[in-house]
Amino acid sequence: MKKGLIIIHTGNGKGKTTAALGVAFRALGHNLKVCMVQFIKGSWKYGELEAAKKFENFTLLPMGKGFVNLGSKEPDPEDIRLAGETLKKGKEALMSGEYAIVIFDEINYALSYNLIKIEDVLTMLKDKPQNVHVILTGRDANKFPELIELSDLVTEMKEIKHPYQQGISAQVGLEF
Numbered sequence: 001m002k003k004g005l006i007i008i009h010t011g012n013g014k015g016k017t018t019a020a021l022g023v024a025f026r027a028l029g030h031n032l033k034v035c036m037v038q039f040i041k042g043s044w045k046y047g048e049l050e051a052a053k054k055f056e057n058f059t060l061l062p063m064g065k066g067f068v069n070l071g072s073k074e075p076d077p078e079d080i081r082l083a084g085e086t087l088k089k090g091k092e093a094l095m096s097g098e099y100a101i102v103i104f105d106e107i108n109y110a111l112s113y114n115l116i117k118i119e120d121v122l123t124m125l126k127d128k129p130q131n132v133h134v135i136l137t138g139r140d141a142n143k144f145p146e147l148i149e150l151s152d153l154v155t156e157m158k159e160i161k162h163p164y165q166q167g168i169s170a171q172v173g174l175e176f
C-alpha cells in the first residue's frame with residue numbers, strides 16, 4: 001500500500017487553495033473521493049462552490065454561519081466554536097477512511113489565530129488512517145515546527161508579483 005501523505009501549502013504567494021483544488025480535480029478523475037473543509041468563512045469562491053456540485057465524489061463542507069473577525073487581537077468565541085466544529089467535521093471525514101484525500105483549507109490560519117489547538121491537529125494527523133492523504137493550506141505554517149516535522153511534503157508559495165500591486169482586482173475564474 002502507498003503511504004498517505006501529509007501535505008502543506010503555505011506562504012504569502014497566491015496558489016495555496018487552488019493547488020489543493022488541483023489535486024482534488026486529479027483525484028476525482030480517478031473516481032476517488034475527496035472531502036474539503038473550510039476554516040475561514042468566505043475563503044471559498046463562487047467558482048469552486050459551483051464546480052464541486054458537478055462531482056458526486058467531491059464533498060465540500062463550509063464553515064457555517066458567522067465570520068472570522070480578522071481585525072481583532074483576541075479571537076471571537078463564536079469563531080473558536082465554529083473552527084472547533086470544522087475541525088471535528090474534517091476529523092470525522094479523515095478517520096472514516098471513506099475519502100482518499102481530505103483537505104483542511106486555511107487550517108494554518110486557524111492555528112496561528114488560536115482558533116484551534118496545534119496539539120489537537122498533531123494528534124489527529126498521527127492517528128489518521130495510513131493510506132489517506134491530507135492537505136493543510138494557509139499562511140504561517142512555519143510557526144509550527146512540529147507540524148512541518150510531521151509532514152511529508154511542504155510547499156511555500158512565494159510572492160514575486162501579484163496583479164493587486166498594479167491595482168488589478170480579483171477576476172472571474174482566477175480568484176473566484
Ligand code: ATP
Binds near residue numbers: 012018162176
Ligand atoms: P488562491 O485561493 O487564489 O489559491 P491562496 O489560497 O494562496 O489563494 P489566501 O491566503 O487563501 O491565498 O488568499 C485568499 C485570496 O487572496 C485569494 O483570492 C487570492 O487570490 C488572494 N491572494 C493570495 N495571495 C495574495 C497576495 N500575495 N496578494 C494579494 N492577494 C492575494
Ligand code: MG
Binds near residue numbers: 016017018138
Ligand atoms: Mg486559500
